[in-house]
Amino acid sequence: MALRYIFLAVFLTVVTGAILWKFGGTNDPGFADANDPELVALGSSIYGAHCAACHGADLKGQPDWHKRGPDGKLPAPPHDETGHTWHHSDAQNFKVTKLGTEALAPPGYKSDMKGFDDILSDREIWAALAYIKSRWPAKIRDRHDSMNAQKQ
Numbered sequence: 536m537a538l539r540y541i542f543l544a545v546f547l548t549v550v551t552g553a554i555l556w557k558f559g560g561t562n563d564p565g566f567a568d569a570n571d572p573e574l575v576a577l578g579s580s581i582y583g584a585h586c587a588a589c590h591g592a593d594l595k596g597q598p599d600w601h602k603r604g605p606d607g608k609l610p611a612p613p614h615d616e617t618g619h620t621w622h623h624s625d626a627q628n629f630k631v632t633k634l635g636t637e638a639l640a641p642p643g644y645k646s647d648m649k650g651f652d653d654i655l656s657d658r659e660i661w662a663a664l665a666y667i668k669s670r671w672p673a674k675i676r677d678r679h680d681s682m683n684a685q686k687q
Contacts, residue, residue, distance in 0.1 A: 567664035578666025
């Protein structure tokens, strides 16, 4: 009998959480869901307004992105399959976007990649990342999804 009540309590908690996530709160997906057309559409707009100036409207990044400039900084990398974005988990990409590279790098590391925590909501950051991911070839997305699953 007690097991039945425990099961019911767990079930109601899960259902309530799902309802709140879908219809209330921040509607934060918690990951870059490239299969969510609404999130990807929002991400396209966010990317165009906040990311494309450095990373390119075509996600190709800046020329010679892997070579440090005279200021010691690396140019903005591509976010397409030729870059390294897909080598990082959704959580890592989210942290870099939210906090900026310097906040996560060793002391003294310099980067032009600022954090967007005071500009974009968490949902908008996830949306931009979902848009980026939606542009990758299926093979790269599959590899990234596998890596994400291992990091959890």
